[in-house]
Amino acid sequence: MFRTRTPRTRTSRANTLRTRTLRTGLAASALGSALLVAACGGEAGTSSGTDGSAPLAGKTVALLGYGDSNPWGAYFNDVFADELASTGVEITDMTTMDPGTQVQKFNQAVAQQPDLIVVSILDTQAMVVPIQKAKSAGVPVLAFDGPPDPAVADDVLSVLSDNEKLGEYAAENIIEGLQAQGRDSGKIIVLTGTKSMLVTQHRMRGFNRVLANAPQYEVIDEQDANWDPQLSGTIAQQLLAKYGRDGVQAAYGMADYMALPIIQAAKQAGIPVGGEDGLIVTGSNCFRAGIESIRAGELYGTATEDPGTIAVQTADYVVRYLTGQNPPQSEIVQEERITAENVDEFAEQCSHV
Amino acid sequence: MTDADTATATATTDTGGSGTAGGRTGAATRPTRPGPLTGLLAVAVPLLVVVAVTTDRFLTVDNARAIVASAAFVGITAIGATLVMIAGSAVSLATSQTATVVAMVFLATQRLGLATAVLIAIACGVALSAAQGAAVGFGQANPIVLTIAAGFAIGGAATWFSGGTPVYPANRAFELLNATPLGLPLAVYVLLVVTVLAQWTLRRTTAGRQMYLIGENRAAAHAAGLPVGRVIVIAWAFFGACTGLTGMFLASFNTSATVNLGGTLTLDAIAAVLVGGTAIAGGRGSALHTLGGAVLISVISDVLLLRGYSTGVQTLVKGALVLAVVVIVHLRSTRGAR
Numbered sequence: 001m002f003r004t005r006t007p008r009t010r011t012s013r014a015n016t017l018r019t020r021t022l023r024t025g026l027a028a029s030a031l032g033s034a035l036l037v038a039a040c041g042g043e044a045g046t047s048s049g050t051d052g053s054a055p056l057a058g059k060t061v062a063l064l065g066y067g068d069s070n071p072w073g074a075y076f077n078d079v080f081a082d083e084l085a086s087t088g089v090e091i092t093d094m095t096t097m098d099p100g101t102q103v104q105k106f107n108q109a110v111a112q113q114p115d116l117i118v119v120s121i122l123d124t125q126a127m128v129v130p131i132q133k134a135k136s137a138g139v140p141v142l143a144f145d146g147p148p149d150p151a152v153a154d155d156v157l158s159v160l161s162d163n164e165k166l167g168e169y170a171a172e173n174i175i176e177g178l179q180a181q182g183r184d185s186g187k188i189i190v191l192t193g194t195k196s197m198l199v200t201q202h203r204m205r206g207f208n209r210v211l212a213n214a215p216q217y218e219v220i221d222e223q224d225a226n227w228d229p230q231l232s233g234t235i236a237q238q239l240l241a242k243y244g245r246d247g248v249q250a251a252y253g254m255a256d257y258m259a260l261p262i263i264q265a266a267k268q269a270g271i272p273v274g275g276e277d278g279l280i281v282t283g284s285n286c287f288r289a290g291i292e293s294i295r296a297g298e299l300y301g302t303a304t305e306d307p308g309t310i311a312v313q314t315a316d317y318v319v320r321y322l323t324g325q326n327p328p329q330s331e332i333v334q335e336e337r338i339t340a341e342n343v344d345e346f347a348e349q350c351s352h353v
Numbered sequence: 354m355t356d357a358d359t360a361t362a363t364a365t366t367d368t369g370g371s372g373t374a375g376g377r378t379g380a381a382t383r384p385t386r387p388g389p390l391t392g393l394l395a396v397a398v399p400l401l402v403v404v405a406v407t408t409d410r411f412l413t414v415d416n417a418r419a420i421v422a423s424a425a426f427v428g429i430t431a432i433g434a435t436l437v438m439i440a441g442s443a444v445s446l447a448t449s450q451t452a453t454v455v456a457m458v459f460l461a462t463q464r465l466g467l468a469t470a471v472l473i474a475i476a477c478g479v480a481l482s483a484a485q486g487a488a489v490g491f492g493q494a495n496p497i498v499l500t501i502a503a504g505f506a507i508g509g510a511a512t513w514f515s516g517g518t519p520v521y522p523a524n525r526a527f528e529l530l531n532a533t534p535l536g537l538p539l540a541v542y543v544l545l546v547v548t549v550l551a552q553w554t555l556r557r558t559t560a561g562r563q564m565y566l567i568g569e570n571r572a573a574a575h576a577a578g579l580p581v582g583r584v585i586v587i588a589w590a591f592f593g594a595c596t597g598l599t600g601m602f603l604a605s606f607n608t609s610a611t612v613n614l615g616g617t618l619t620l621d622a623i624a625a626v627l628v629g630g631t632a633i634a635g636g637r638g639s640a641l642h643t644l645g646g647a648v649l650i651s652v653i654s655d656v657l658l659l660r661g662y663s664t665g666v667q668t669l670v671k672g673a674l675v676l677a678v679v680v681i682v683h684l685r686s687t688r689g690a691r
Contacts, residue, residue, distance in 0.1 A: 069508065070613065071519050223658075224663060230603060230607075233607070239658070242658065243410075289609045
């Protein structure tokens with residue numbers, strides 16, 4: 001994991017709490033921490049590869065990625081740190097899963113004037129003003145995974161997942177699965193991630209674009225399951241009851257961990273899954289459990305958007321940018337469709353979360 | 354169906370019969386008259402019935418199965434939370450994190466055999482919750498503040514130990530928990546068993562009766578020589594066992610466990626308990642009413658979904674319902690105190 005300013009702050013606080021009163025102690029701790037940070041400036045973080053051979057020694061990156069409480073984010077953070085370890089880049093870990101906290105930490109990062117802020121944007125609209133502040137302060141911002149708000153798209157560098165392609169792959173999985181069953185028509189339910197997120201909107205744009213070419217297959221219900229596996233299971237139970245055993249032929253869970261509860265809900269409702277006439281279920285952004293489900297013949301397919309691949313490309317972008325190679329303003333990570341046909345090819349890539 | 358007045362009268366009659374109810378005897382002999390909550394339910398339940406029966410596909414076996422299935426996970430936890438609330442410990446805000454840790458432990462110990470994994474998981478849930486109960490019962494810690502801190506600590510520990518990555522089982526023995534005997538998920542039967550056990554504990558055991566008395570007036574219970582700390586720990590331990598069961602079912606349903614598996618379980622369980630009419634200040638409530646609250650919330654969500662409303666509207670209605678019940682119960686408590 002990243003070594004950051006945190007240990008030094010904890011030491012300061014621990015020393016301060018030995019003073020006579022708690023209030024005085026906390027005040028002194030806060031003051032001490034502030035002075036420490038101010039005095040140390042850019043040196044407060046941790047250098048990776050501090051020997052003279054590190055090509056980017058002295059460069060600083062503030063990472064505002066997903067927090068380690070998110071499996072995707074945890075693996076991204078590990079790989080990103082590993083990839084940059086030998087370059088000498090100093091990484092300040094400011095990851096979080098809370099949109100409000102991210103805005104605060106982003107503003108703190110701007111005040112610290114790093115050479116680059118690397119951010120996975122949790123709330124695109126809330127981050128518009130902070131990104132504009134970063135631009136005014138001359139601090140470059142690199143967004144990864146999801147795109148920034150269009151209002152600041154030109155002010156941000158980016159390494160983005162191809163979310164429209166992920167949606168397209170999901171639709172292709174469903175169409176292919178239903179056609180393989182010989183169905184001339186089919187009803188589809190969709191459990192999306194948080195609908196207000198551009199990631200969700202882009203996936204649905206790709207999904208609907210491909211399905212428009214197969215009008216015999218129709219989306220009959222689309223519900224916001226908020227990237228929540230528990231909620232996904234509950235909604236799936238209700239939708240399968242709403243439309244009956246013969247009323248749904250396919251389902252799209254926007255992440256593998258949302259697709260698998262759909263499968264479980266169907267099985268508990270006595271609805272067959274996969275095979276010659278069972279429910280066709282597809283996911284997106286592969287997880288190990290999804291790969292296992294494909295092998296078991298239950299999940300028809302998924303797609304990549306694995307954190308390891310995007311972490312490697314993001315780290316590579318950081319190196320190219322900080323060494324003055326002027327990478328393009330925006331890069332798209334190539335995504336791949338995964339079904340039983342090629343699952344072995346992507347099993348290792350998808351097995352880390 | 355559910356009526357907090359009736360619950361209180363019933364509880365008091367039982368406890369009064371044992372001769373330990375003390376000051377609640379007066380309430381038991383007071384003529385019952387419809388309270389505000391009764392009035393609310395008298396209007397809301399018929400309205401819901403009308404809306405439900407006029408909703409396409411509501412009156413189907415499949416839909417009934419979906420309703421009870423979706424109520425099961427939250428319901429099991431809520432039953433346990435009922436005892437905590439009755440005993441005057443308000444609510445636990447660390448429920449999701451506890452269920453998540455139990456889910457991880459359950460899957461991680463599958464290699465030891467299903468029965469062993471179940472026992473370890475339940476023991477884990479009991480230990481985590483009973484420790485909090487001990488702090489509340491013996492240390493008189495504020496349960497809200499304590500469980501907020503516990504939630505951070507448990508969640509942080511889970512993230513630290515797992516590295517944020519999902520926990521996967523070594524084998525598929527856990528799928529037994531996804532069984533559907535007679536067409537209903539196993540979790541539904543467990544919910545019913547837990548409800549009966551909780552209701553029996555509250556009505557027929559000394560510890561259960563003492564939970565009402567401690568929740569009604571902790572200082573008086575302490576002065577009367579009741580084992581306040583021990584009874585509160587029992588309530589929390591029962592709650593921990595219920596949370597452990599929920600964690601195991603969540604893990605089995607999702608086939609893996611991540612740090613955020615618990616989702617909104619904390620607030621959903623609290624909502625079910627409150628809608629069931631249990632007083633958040635303690636001293637009143639019943640497991641049967643909580644079961645009704647969990648099913649009622651599930652029915653409302655189901656009707657809204659069948660009528661095409663989004664999950665956002667479902668959450669809004671659930672929040673409004675809880676708010677209404679809490680305000681009404683609070684008003685009734687305030688009037689009763691005058």
